[in-house]
Structure formats: C-alpha cells, structure tokens
Amino acid sequence: MTTPDLEAQLKALETVIERSESFFMAGHLNPDGDTIGSMLALASVLKRLDKKVYLFSQDPVPANLAFLPHIKNVKIARLPKKKFDAAILLECSSPGRGGDIMGVLKRCGTVVNIDHHRTAEFYGDVNIVEPTASATAEIVYRLFYNMGVHITRREAICLYTGIVTDTGRFYFPATSPRTLEAASRLLETGFNFSRINDLLYATRSCISLKILGRALESMEITGAGKLAVMALRNSDFTAFGASPQHAESVINHGMMVPGVKAAVLFREDPDKINATFRSRGHIDVSAVAKAFGGGGHMHAAGCRLQEPFAAVRSKVLRLLLKRLKAENDRG
Ligand SMILES: [Mn+2]
Known part of the structure; x- marks a missing residue:
C-alpha cells in the first residue's frame, strides 16, 4: 500500500516534530544501512531542534556500519521505561518488526510509521509509506527538504549510506532520478563518499x-x-x-x-x-x-x-x- 496523500502525511510529521519534545525511534530487526542511517540522520536533526531522542535497535548494528556518526547512541536491546511524546518507526512494516517494543509504543503519544516496503501496514497515527522510494533515507531526505532543514555533513553521510546500500550502489531498479538527485544534494555537503564506499563495500571481516x-x-x-x-x-x-x-x-x-x-x-x-x-x-x-x-x-x-x-x-x-x-x- 502507498500513502495516498504523501505530502499531507509529511506535513503531519512536521507538526508532530514541532509539538513533541521527546521521541522514541526504532528500526527493524537485523538492521541494515537504510534503517540505521535514516534513524541517525533524523535523530541528529531532532537533536539540533533541541528534542530528546531515544534510539533503539533490538538487534546489534552490523560491523560495517560502525563508522556512522553517532552510532554509539543506538541502544541495543535496551528498552526505555519512560514515556515519549512520539515514536518514529523506520522500515517496520508492522510494529513487531521493531522488536519487543509494543510496551514502549503504548507509552508514546503519537506513532509515526516511515517505510518504503509494499508490505507496510498502516498502524501509525501518521503513515508515510512510499514504495517508489528507493530507500527510507530518500523519504527522510524529502522530509528535510520540505522542512527547509540544512543537512550537515554527518547527516548526509547517514542518508547517503541508507541510499547507497538499499539501491545496491545505485544498481537496483528502484533507483530513480529522485534518488540520484537526493544523492547529489547529499554529496554537495562535501563528505568523502569514496571513503564511505570503501568502508561499506571493500571492507569485510x-x-x-x-x-x-x-x-x-x-x-x-x-x-x-x-x-x-x-x-x-x-x-x-x-x-x-x-x-x-x-x-x-x-x-x-x-x-x-x-x-x-x-x-x-x-x-x-x-x-x-x-x-x-x-x-x-x-x-x-x-x-x-x-x-x-x-x-x-x-x-x-x-x-x-x-x-x-x-x-x-x-x-x-x-x-x-x-x-x-x-x-x-x-x-
Ligand atoms: Mn530500506
């Protein structure tokens, strides 16, 4: 399923961001570059807006993503006990894909679901599901663009990692002109993408x-x-x-x-x-x-x-x- 009114839902997320102080964020089980990269970029922007963010992953982050800025902020299998104004789930086609988070979600005011999988369920209060996006990072890029957010070099590294890994290095058919445009804008921040590609692809234990x-x-x-x-x-x-x-x-x-x-x-x-x-x-x-x-x-x-x-x-x-x-x- 696709969100029929994507721009309206992106706007709804902007409103959630404006009105909330504390956020719980989770990616999917066996996390990949897209779920982690999207989460870190979004968390970084939220922190720059003086929000409190709790980053959760049920499963450990793959070693080849250890270079991502602020990766240490992701709490592995450590569920928070607090309440949150909002939860943002990245690439979880159902809440269960995020791990044992149902208890936490019950303590979150608003639940936001961002995904590009066709099998995504519409379980959130806000559902941003766009299967034509090559990566969730591409959707997050679009959110930042709409918000008029200046993307830092470190945030660009995170989003680029999401896009480059999910498109198989701009190889899979989901790679679109919009994908390349987003990647192009991210490269303009001046990070060393060749080094990132080396870390992602030419490094294997x-x-x-x-x-x-x-x-x-x-x-x-x-x-x-x-x-x-x-x-x-x-x-x-x-x-x-x-x-x-x-x-x-x-x-x-x-x-x-x-x-x-x-x-x-x-x-x-x-x-x-x-x-x-x-x-x-x-x-x-x-x-x-x-x-x-x-x-x-x-x-x-x-x-x-x-x-x-x-x-x-x-x-x-x-x-x-x-x-x-x-x-x-x-x-
Ligand atoms: Mn993805």
Whole structure:
C-alpha cells in the first residue's frame, strides 16, 4: 500500500516534530544501512531542534556500519521505561518488526510509521509509506527538504549510506532520478563518499568471508536452473565464532549464477530459521515471505519460522518453486 496523500502525511510529521519534545525511534530487526542511517540522520536533526531522542535497535548494528556518526547512541536491546511524546518507526512494516517494543509504543503519544516496503501496514497515527522510494533515507531526505532543514555533513553521510546500500550502489531498479538527485544534494555537503564506499563495500571481516565460503559451498541450483538455494546452519556459525551479521549480503551471490531468477538463503538461529529471498524480473518473493509471516519488497524479502530446519526448507522451497513454475507457464 502507498500513502495516498504523501505530502499531507509529511506535513503531519512536521507538526508532530514541532509539538513533541521527546521521541522514541526504532528500526527493524537485523538492521541494515537504510534503517540505521535514516534513524541517525533524523535523530541528529531532532537533536539540533533541541528534542530528546531515544534510539533503539533490538538487534546489534552490523560491523560495517560502525563508522556512522553517532552510532554509539543506538541502544541495543535496551528498552526505555519512560514515556515519549512520539515514536518514529523506520522500515517496520508492522510494529513487531521493531522488536519487543509494543510496551514502549503504548507509552508514546503519537506513532509515526516511515517505510518504503509494499508490505507496510498502516498502524501509525501518521503513515508515510512510499514504495517508489528507493530507500527510507530518500523519504527522510524529502522530509528535510520540505522542512527547509540544512543537512550537515554527518547527516548526509547517514542518508547517503541508507541510499547507497538499499539501491545496491545505485544498481537496483528502484533507483530513480529522485534518488540520484537526493544523492547529489547529499554529496554537495562535501563528505568523502569514496571513503564511505570503501568502508561499506571493500571492507569485510575474515569471519564474514569464511561464512560466505560456507554458504557458497552449500549452493544448489534447482527449479530448472532458475533457483539458487543456500543454507547456513548453527554449526557454521559456531565453527567460526560468527553471528548472523556476518551472513549479510551472502544471499546476493545466489543471484550471480546465469539463468537464476530467484535465490533463497536459509539461516539457522538457535531458536528460529530465517529465510532471505532475492529475485529479478516478474518473480515476487515478497508474496512468498508474506505467506510465512514475513515481508519485504518484490525483489528482496524475508521471513522467520520457528520450526525444524528441514521442514522450513521444504515448505518454503515448495511455494517458491510453485511461483517460479507459474512464471514459466506465463511465458
Ligand atoms: Mn530500506
């Protein structure tokens, strides 16, 4: 769903910002560059407006985002006990995507939902949902633009990180003229974007490379060559002392095999199985994720199931293969 009156909702958020003193902000589970970058940029502007901001993430921030300005302000899995005038959730298609925050939300006056996922629910008092935006950071940029906010170099780094990571370095189809315009304005603040790109893309820990190796070894091609399947078991993580963050972006390697239209990575946590999907063309993996209680975009989605590994693998693959076959029959 898309917010029908986006400008009005952006205006409503401006009013919330004007009228509120204290803010609770949360991003989604397994946070990425967009959710964290958007949160830090917005928090920085709110602080410059003399507001109090509590930044929350249920899961740890990936190591490759440690360079982001004020990243240490994000409280990991530490829920506040206070009341807040407003809550701003970034990229949480439902409140549960933000973690165990329901109790806090009940103590927040107004709830604002900012997202660019098609599967976003309209649970907020203000809902800014724009699936044509390449990144939530692009929406936050638009908010700042509307507000006439001068964006600092550090804020630009945060928003640029959100945009560059969510567009796969301006590569995914959601990259639009508006995306490039926002990036261009951000670059004008004069930060060293080449250094940021190095930190994001040319830096990878030995552990995460080893995890990538395990995932690549596990790769199977099925569905008449159209589906790449990878798996990472608990034992793979314990072997290297790795955490789920070390498996980030592993899934993209499945899409590199010629002829592959969709890829899935099954990642075992101690108590859950995570399935991450990528696709291209007409294959909508968000529908598959949604069928198992997850969400995401047409070409990038995910879900978590609390069932044995083999059971999750077989039922998710059954549905994925069905969709790929339906696509085949369509021509
Ligand atoms: Mn995003």
